[in-house]
Structures are given as C-alpha cells and as structure tokens.
Ligand SMILES: [Fe+2]
C-alpha cells in the first residue's frame with residue numbers, strides 16, 4: 001500500500017487514546033464471533049452438480065480469477081494484522097495486550113471465513129475447468145507471497161480502512177451476482193456477500209465506538225483514510241487497475257460507493273446531525289467520489 005499522500009498527518013488524532021477499553025472490545029468481538037459461528041457454511045453446502053460452466057462469459061471468468069486472488073491473500077492480510085496488533089511480548093502494556101487479545105479472537109474467526117472464500121473460489125475455478133489445481137496454486141502463489149501493509153498510524157484508521165474494504169467487497173459480490181447466469185456461482189456470491197456484510201457490521205460497530213467516544217476529533221483521521229484508500233492488492237498486483245476497471249465496468253460497480261457507509265456511520269454516532277465536521281466528511285466523500 002502506498003503511504004498517505006493527502007496532506008499532513010491529522011491534527012489531534014495522535015492525542016486521542018488509541019484503544020478502546022478491553023471490556024468494550026470484548027463485547028463487540030463476542031457478538032461478531034457468535035454470529036460467525038451461527039452463520040457458518042461449508043463448501044459441502046454448495047450444490048456443485050448445479051455448475052453450468054458453459055454459461056460463463058469472459059467477464060465472469062475474469063472476475064472470478066480476480067476475486068480468487070483477492071480472497072486468497074488472507075495469509076498476507078492476517079500476518080499484517082497480527083504484526084500491527086501483537087499478542088506476544090512481555091513488554092506489551094496490559095491494556096494493549098488485552099485489546100489485542102480480544103481483536104485476535106475476531107481475527108481468527110474472520111480469517112476462517114476468508115479462507116473459506118478462497119477455498120470455495122479456487123474449487124470453483126477447478127470444477128469449472130478455468131484452471132487446473134496445479135496451475136492455480138502456482139498463480140496464487142505469485143501474488144500471495146507479496147506483502148500487505150496499511151500506512152495508518154492510529155488503530156481506528158486501520159479499522160475504518162477495513163470497514164470500507166469489507167463494504168466494497170460486499171457491494172461488488174452483490175452487483176456481480178446480478179449479472180451471472182450460473183446457479184452455483186450465484187449461490188456462492190450470495191454467501192460471500194453475506195459474510196462480507198457480517199465483517200462490515202463488526203467494523204462499523206468498532207469504528208462507531210471510537211466515534212461515540214471521540215466525537216468530532218475522530219473525523220480528520222477518517223477523512224485521511226478515504227483520501228488514501230486503495231483496494232487490497234491495488235499496489236502490488238500486476239495490471240490491477242486495468243483489470244479492476246474492466247470488471248467494475250461490466251458489473252456497474254463503483255468501490256467509492258462504500259465511502260458513503262463511513263459517512264452514514266459517523267452521522268449516526270455524532271451528537272448533532274448538522275455538526276460541521278460530519279458535514280465536512282460528507283462533502284469530502286462527495287468530492288472524492290466525483291474525481292474517481
Ligand atoms: Fe472474503
């Protein structure tokens with residue numbers, strides 16, 4: 001990921017307490033992990049016999065290849081979060097360890113979901129005759145080994161980034177699903193979208209808790225996230241932009257739509273509806289969306 005380029009670091013965000021109290025994080029994580037268990041599905045729940053590869057268009061195939069690469073990057077994403085929120089080290093302050101320990105519980109449940117997405121899409125490619133297992137493993141390794149990092153200083157920025165990214169992924173799966181004829185792929189995309197919506201809900205609650213605590217002071221940091229937003233792999237995958245624009249075009253998908261989710265969230269948590277910083281974030285998002 002590239003370093004932030006939109007102006008100087010946010011004034012004030014460094015002075016805000018970085019972490020929520022452990023007990024508050026525990027409650028948010030507990031809800032998300034419980035839901036993950038209740039709504040889990042397996043590859044065996046899919047009706048693989050319903051696959052109709054002859055209905056797949058070139059764009060369908062291209063989009064499936066693309067999302068398989070993105071989902072398959074889960075080892076890189078998880079490694080990043082475990083480095084940024086360490087759970088090993090006697091030098092860690094107890095409060096930090098407590099928060100990270102709770103976040104870890106979410107991360108392993110989330111990684112399990114994303115790993116299932118990667119496995120399902122990989123199997124789909126093989127069963128649809130789009131690739132052989134051997135070729136696919138080699139192709140995925142090429143991108144998978146590249147490092148993934150986020151440039152943000154403050155944890156709430158990292159959470160806000162993930163919030164936008166989960167929402168963008170959910171929207172993409174929903175749009176893509178509407179254009180697809182293959183019943184198996186439609187079923188799979190519906191399941192993926194529901195899981196991403198669940199991930200989004202956790203980050204919305206988490207960022208919401210920060211906004212509820214910090215009020216308007218949280219807004220500049222969030223603005224910086226929107227200003228520097230790139231989808232995962234955008235800076236490391238060869239031909240990413242050409243590829244993603246082609247896929248987005250064919251499915252009438254626009255990832256900047258996900259920015260609105262952050263504005264709605266901040267509006268929902270801010271005390272006064274007409275508060276200047278919230279309006280500022282809203283018009284900023286409008287401006288960013290206009291130039292994308
Ligand atoms: Fe996913």
Ligand SMILES: [Fe+2]
Pocket residue numbers: 114166169195196199
């Ligand atoms: Fe996700």
